[in-house]
Amino acid sequence: MHDVVIVGAGAAGIAAARTLREQGVDALLLEARVRIGGRAWTDSSLLGVPIDMGCAWLHSADRNPWTAYARNAGFELIEREPQWQRRIGSQEASADYQQRWHAAFERNNELIAAAAAAGRDVPVSELVPNDEFRSMFDAVMGWLMSVDATYVSSVDYARYQDSDRNWSVPAGLGAVVAHAGQALNVRLSTPVRVIDHRRRQVRIATDGGVIEARTVIVTIPASLLARGELRFVPDLPVRLSEAFAAVPLGAPNKVFFQVAAGAMPFDGTTHFIGTDRDIRTGSYATRPANQEVLLAFFGGSLSVELENRGELERFAREELSRIFGSRFNADLLSAVSTGWHNDPWSRGSYSAALPGKALLCDRLSEALDETVFFAGEACSLDYFGTVMGAYQTGVAAAQRALSRLFS
Ligand SMILES: Cc1cc2nc3c(=O)[nH]c(=O)nc-3n(C[C@H](O)[C@H](O)[C@H](O)COP(=O)(O)OP(=O)(O)OC[C@H]3O[C@@H](n4cnc5c(N)ncnc54)[C@H](O)[C@@H]3O)c2cc1C
Numbered sequence: 001m002h003d004v005v006i007v008g009a010g011a012a013g014i015a016a017a018r019t020l021r022e023q024g025v026d027a028l029l030l031e032a033r034v035r036i037g038g039r040a041w042t043d044s045s046l047l048g049v050p051i052d053m054g055c056a057w058l059h060s061a062d063r064n065p066w067t068a069y070a071r072n073a074g075f076e077l078i079e080r081e082p083q084w085q086r087r088i089g090s091q092e093a094s095a096d097y098q099q100r101w102h103a104a105f106e107r108n109n110e111l112i113a114a115a116a117a118a119g120r121d122v123p124v125s126e127l128v129p130n131d132e133f134r135s136m137f138d139a140v141m142g143w144l145m146s147v148d149a150t151y152v153s154s155v156d157y158a159r160y161q162d163s164d165r166n167w168s169v170p171a172g173l174g175a176v177v178a179h180a181g182q183a184l185n186v187r188l189s190t191p192v193r194v195i196d197h198r199r200r201q202v203r204i205a206t207d208g209g210v211i212e213a214r215t216v217i218v219t220i221p222a223s224l225l226a227r228g229e230l231r232f233v234p235d236l237p238v239r240l241s242e243a244f245a246a247v248p249l250g251a252p253n254k255v256f257f258q259v260a261a262g263a264m265p266f267d268g269t270t271h272f273i274g275t276d277r278d279i280r281t282g283s284y285a286t287r288p289a290n291q292e293v294l295l296a297f298f299g300g301s302l303s304v305e306l307e308n309r310g311e312l313e314r315f316a317r318e319e320l321s322r323i324f325g326s327r328f329n330a331d332l333l334s335a336v337s338t339g340w341h342n343d344p345w346s347r348g349s350y351s352a353a354l355p356g357k358a359l360l361c362d363r364l365s366e367a368l369d370e371t372v373f374f375a376g377e378a379c380s381l382d383y384f385g386t387v388m389g390a391y392q393t394g395v396a397a398a399q400r401a402l403s404r405l406f407s
């Protein structure tokens with residue numbers, strides 16, 4: 001019998017297991033995939049350089065626990081602020097344009113914060129004006145919040161904490177998370193199907209047999225819990241299943257291109273967006289985190305639509321060819337696209353509370369019989385959608401499991 005079993009070896013599960021180990025408790029992690037890390041995943045084989053298929057940015061880097069972890073583990077960090085909307089297409093936006101965009105974005109944030117403070121949990125799309133920057137604001141919601149502005153809750157958005165420090169890792173943020181998990185007790189390729197907590201010992205039915213534990217920490221994505229893909233006996237209380245259904249995962253996706261020698265559009269790392277006139281556009285980076293690739297990033301419903309049609313790469317090629325000329329398409333060599341919406345072990349990229357439902361998130365820290373605890377990015381009220389939120393909720397769940405074990 002195990003003291004603690006952790007379901008899912010992503011950032012939350014790894015943080016939980018490390019916290020337990022510091023207190024002398026060796027938790028068993030059960031992971032459905034053939035690798036650890038979950039949505040933190042650096043691949044180095046496909047294009048010959050490390051590419052982050054999932055998370056890449058240390059958001060709120062100056063207070064992000066993964067920053068300290070990465071430094072201590074010897075990872076190089078790029079402590080340079082990205083300017084995501086610095087260029088529109090190939091053109092650098094003028095200082096005046098930048099100033100007006102930032103003022104409009106700030107004003108929108110204030111309108112949303114005021115509505116949230118007044119208890120109005122409505123789509124942010126209803127709160128911001130249709131000014132010259134509306135398309136760009138809506139596109140940014142898809143990248144930042146993962147879903148279209150019509151699905152972004154004012155209360156959820158206002159609760160999100162951001163220190164505006166966004167750093168990156170040349171070796172990959174996924175590699176940092178995997179490094180943190182390397183010495184843990186993990187069983188890979190072991191999907192958990194049922195958690196039966198009717199007795200003192202929790203019975204965990206997996207594809208590799210039944211395992212018993214005194215406490216369990218469940219870190220699988222909220223999307224899977226909302227779909228009932230992990231069954232509980234007795235059933236999850238309605239208040240919890242409602243809460244998991246209130247934080248669906250949008251599915252931003254990435255396409256990485258190898259670019260022909262000498263054909264990369266800019267020197268060094270540069271960010272640009274396809275257009276500020278249409279929400280159906282990508283956010284691009286040359287040499288993200290210094291890797292020699294061109295990255296296209298899509299969010300909101302556009303990303304889901306393109307993934308479902310198998311057209312992420314085509315859309316990126318067409319938009320890039322519009323920006324840099326039709327001959328550029330031939331300079332875009334091998335490409336790798338992600339597919340997070342249809343990934344069976346995440347069904348999405350990162351969570352955002354539905355408008356009108358943000359306050360249900362408070363329930364995500366509730367446990368079952370003070371024996372089964374939940375963690376994962378969606379359970380974080382202020383850093384949801386990030387590896388930082390995953391880390392913090394993993395640590396919090398581990399501390400509660402420890403209290404239970406030693407009570
Ligand atoms: C394209 C993309 C870009 C992103 N960009 C950023 C970014 O720049 N910065 C940032 O901070 N965050 C970013 N994120 C979000 C970040 O990756 C996640 O918030 C974080 O990794 C979630 O960690 P987690 O432990 O909560 O969940 P997960 O990483 O999903 O871990 C849960 C684990 O549970 C496993 N699992 C699922 N079902 C079962 C089962 N039945 N049995 C056993 N195991 C199961 C899964 O395989 C997975 O390994 C991005 C995500 C994506 C996809």
